[in-house]
Amino acid sequence: MSFINYATKTIAIKIVYYGPGLSGKTTNLRYIYLKLDSAYRGDLVCLETDTDRTYFFDLLPIRAGMIGEFKVHFQLMTVPGQVFYEASRKSVLRGSDGIIFVADSQIPLLDANLESFDGLRRNCLQHDIDLMKIPLVFQYNKRDLSYLIPVETFNNLLNPRRSPWVEAVATKGVGVFESLREISKLSVPVVRERLFGEKPHEEADASQFSARDLEGLQEKGPEAGEARAGQLTQVKVKSRQDIEDELDKLSKEYSRE
Numbered sequence: 058m059s060f061i062n063y064a065t066k067t068i069a070i071k072i073v074y075y076g077p078g079l080s081g082k083t084t085n086l087r088y089i090y091l092k093l094d095s096a097y098r099g100d101l102v103c104l105e106t107d108t109d110r111t112y113f114f115d116l117l118p119i120r121a122g123m124i125g126e127f128k129v130h131f132q133l134m135t136v137p138g139q140v141f142y143e144a145s146r147k148s149v150l151r152g153s154d155g156i157i158f159v160a161d162s163q164i165p166l167l168d169a170n171l172e173s174f175d176g177l178r179r180n181c182l183q184h185d186i187d188l189m190k191i192p193l194v195f196q197y198n199k200r201d202l203s204y205l206i207p208v209e210t211f212n213n214l215l216n217p218r219r220s221p222w223v224e225a226v227a228t229k230g231v232g233v234f235e236s237l238r239e240i241s242k243l244s245v246p247v248v249r250e251r252l253f254g255e256k257p258h259e260e261a262d263a264s265q266f267s268a269r270d271l272e273g274l275q276e277k278g279p280e281a282g283e284a285r286a287g288q289l290t291q292v293k294v295k296s297r298q299d300i301e302d303e304l305d306k307l308s309k310e311y312s313r314e
């Protein structure tokens with residue numbers, strides 16, 4: 058659920074990158090981090106365990122525009138892909154305002170994509186999230202490789218409601234900002250309606266807002282990004298409870314600004 062802070066006039070919108078392990082979710086966040094002007098983003102925070110160096114989650118807060126007199130912050134989060142982190146995936150999904158499903162386009166990974174999407178469906182049910190209604194964007198990633206699942210097949214299997222989809226090469230940044238803009242366009246009007254009771258289908262109004270809202274989501278040149286590459290924050294966690302506490306803490310911290 059989007060989080061509203063009346064004191065600081067801030068709205069936090071939570072976007073979750075979901076998908077099988079190694080599909081490219083972290084790569085998306087890293088690219089956004091590197092290419093966004095630092096005025097528009099906070100630190101990229103990665104939660105990792107003591108024992109192995111597996112990243113559990115990544116969280117990147119970004120600022121984008123206004124709803125009325127409220128500043129809009131997006132909280133971008135990834136979920137861990139490995140099967141045994143089901144409980145953690147569930148807790149990240151809690152309260153999400155939009156989902157980007159990052160699929161791995163390689164043919165041998167078709168089952169992994171379907172399994173992950175099934176998991177998403179199950180977890181949404183348990184959180185009373187209607188997967189047919191929540192803002193959802195599909196990113197068909199790794200289109201630079203060979204033996205690819207055709208987009209049409211992906212859409213038929215995963216995307217019967219024909220949500221927006223984007224072909225991507227996240228390592229090169231292809232489709233990364235496009236996916237982010239698509240999910241923003243879908244999620245901002247819904248949040249606005251929920252918080253202020255404004256209807257999202259007043260079209261002129263909505264598109265005007267979107268343009269303004271997305272002003273901050275512009276890619277900057279590579280030089281600027283490289284200079285900031287060292288600013289990743291790593292937080293050690295031990296248990297699932299640690300992870301949930303840490304995520305709650307981070308969410309609140311970033312929405313306070």
Ligand SMILES: Nc1nc2c(ncn2[C@@H]2O[C@H](COP(=O)(O)OP(=O)(O)O)[C@@H](O)[C@H]2O)c(=O)[nH]1
Pocket residue numbers: 076077078079080081082083084085135138198199200201202225226227228229
């Ligand atoms: N060839 C190719 N490799 C990619 C692409 N996106 C991500 N990768 C690689 O896939 C691996 C897993 O990516 P990562 O973002 O860590 O996956 P995550 O588990 O979904 O967070 C890394 O080695 C990435 O460099 C892509 O579009 N093309």
Ligand SMILES: [Mg+2]
Pocket residue numbers: 082083084112135136137
């Ligand atoms: Mg990752």
